[in-house]
Amino acid sequence: MNHPSAPASPAPAYPQTLGHPRPLWMLFMTEFWERFAFYGIRWALVLYIVSQFFGGDATGEATANRTYGAYLALVYAAAIFGGYIADRVLGYQRSILVGALVMAAGLFAIAVPEKHIFELGLATIIVGNGLFKPNISTMVGKLYGVSDARRDSGFTIFYMGINLGAMISPVLTEWLAKAVFGSNAMPSYKYVFIASGVGMLISLGWFWVGRRGLKDVGLPPKGGESPLRVVAVLVGMLVAVPVVFSLLAAGAGFLQWVLSILFLALSALLLVEGIREGKVQRDRVIAMLIIFAFNVLFWMFFEQAGSSFTFLADKIVNRQLGDFNFPTAWFQSVNSIAIITLAPLIAWIWVAMKRRNPSIPRKFGLGLIFNGLAFLLLMFALSSLVNEHGKIPFWTLFMVYVIQSVGELCLSPIGLSMVTKLAPLRLVGFGMGGWFLSTGIGNNLSGIFAGHVSGERGMTVPSALSGYTFGFWSLLGAGALLFLIAPLINRLMHGVK
Known part of the structure; x- marks a missing residue:
């Protein structure tokens, strides 16, 4: 490709x-x-x-x-x-x-x-x-x-x-x-x-x-x-x-097996080619595969936007703004507005940081942490801001989409670029395939996770709080781990920035 x-x-x-x-x-x-x-x-x-x-x-x-x-x-x-x-x-x-x-x-x-x-x-x-x-x-x-x-x-x-x-x-x-x-x-x-x-x-x-x-x-x-x-x-x-x-x-469970087997086969192919090309290329493939694993986790929780967050907006968010009822569908536009508004700012920040500009794994770590902060806001809203009608304030879900967009801007734009730099030259197309597959696996897991958030009888405040608490700790833990092992991944990249 x-x-x-x-x-x-x-x-x-x-x-x-x-x-x-x-x-x-x-x-x-x-x-x-x-x-x-x-x-x-x-x-x-x-x-x-x-x-x-x-x-x-x-x-x-x-x-x-x-x-x-x-x-x-x-x-x-x-x-x-x-x-x-x-x-x-x-x-x-x-x-x-x-x-x-x-x-x-x-x-x-x-x-x-x-x-x-x-x-x-x-x-x-x-x-x-x-x-x-x-x-x-x-x-x-x-x-x-x-x-x-x-x-x-x-x-x-x-x-x-x-x-x-x-x-x-x-x-x-x-x-x-x-x-x-x-x-x-x-x-x-x-x-x-x-x-x-x-x-x-x-x-x-x-x-x-x-x-x-x-x-x-x-x-x-x-x-x-x-x-x-x-x-x-x-x-x-x-x-x-x-x-x-x-x-x-x-069903999603069977599909998860199919996607995982495909991903493992693709990873093995990339690793064999990396080993064939020598130590540097082998290490770069290992670094790329580690980041793919974290990419799965990011999209697993980010893609609640089109599934469990839709039910949250429909049932548990107070969308009444004075005389205006904010439509559930409009939450889907918040991410795009945030991306258009914030992308130039974040690009400027990376340039302004010069030598202190975070490495690829640390940018991925920031993406995971910002995604986690969005779930922390939901935890707070669902535990402390629920009104007598069982609703949380409109602004909380609005800001969840904005915070997730910051995480997306830290992680998503560098993904494909990273693959072109780290994949073996003969198999860049398969490297792209690995990126798409890891994103796809994350999306499939997002549906499975959203199913747990809704539970057997539909979403409630307790089921949402339980699910999103798990999301926060998973993302925070993964982001912190990626920050800790970033020096190791950078060594495996052998100078790729």
Whole structure:
């Protein structure tokens, strides 16, 4: 799997818009609408599962949480195969078009209120996203030469597209579900999914029209221009959908075994290659695998945002702000607003610290600790701030999302960059696969953990307090441990910063 930091050939000469290659803005809007679609369904999925398939009974919360976690995990696992197909079979442009089309089909399918069609729709989204998501980021990198000083700035602009789509989507889709086609008491969730499907079609259309501006970038590999390759990939995706459906239906516990075996096999492959290349490369692979383990833990708790935090917001947070009732869906936009606001500040802090800038493992440790502080705030709220109606103040959950975003900014941006520096040169793609898999495993565990937070009968103040207390101590312990062993990991990195 190619990575944006390592384009295979010099970038073509492009017309410039606002100081950047013009196709960047086309990719910005393509990704904006894809993220609109992805985050549109994020806030509604667990609420819809409980409402539609459990008749609104809170006993369905644990199943909804586990389904959400498994869905996210498989999205990340599918990205490994999507990158390979783009590299070796279709090229990036056709991979993005096919992936967008398949995702749109899945988004419309989950609007059908039948359990098996819903799960098949989720599987279709996963398969389509696997072909779309890793490849559009790679395309951004290919717009710039290796030494072009604007590369980081270009990725920052692209990252804004991601966050703008994620910020606007919950607000608009919630308005459609409650104010236009439903009510607060009876939201019409299917219109959330339909709106997300329309967003995906806009993304597809935008890229279809704008791709001519990319020139040769992202075209099929030499000798792979035949349209029959597209047909072959579509057939392969049709075969993959029932496989993914089976993994979803088998449950999060079984999926955890599958993902763990895949991760162990990938780790062994990387380690063998590292040993073959000598002591320095072996040590770097070991350092990378240690950080992958901590990455699992970060996402296990961070991804409560779309599962248990949704039920917390819906049932236990006092969302009444004067005459205005803050919608549950809008909490999903807080992370994006925080990222857009805080990313430049945190980037400036790292630069200002100069030689005292924390090492990679210590930045990961800070990410875990900030994530833990968010759970500490929830512990305090659930133990000391519950009112006579069994509700905690609005500001507490709002700030949980903000604090988690600080943790994300400490950890997430350096992950892929770290892999390109530490993985064996011949297996950088597999290193990326390890990063995606560790994130996916964390997401699957997030669903299992959220199921425990909700308990057998649905979320209560005691069940939330018990679960989030465990989250705090796990994250604090892991962050402290990573700080302690950071010098050892730095030695294993042999000069990689």
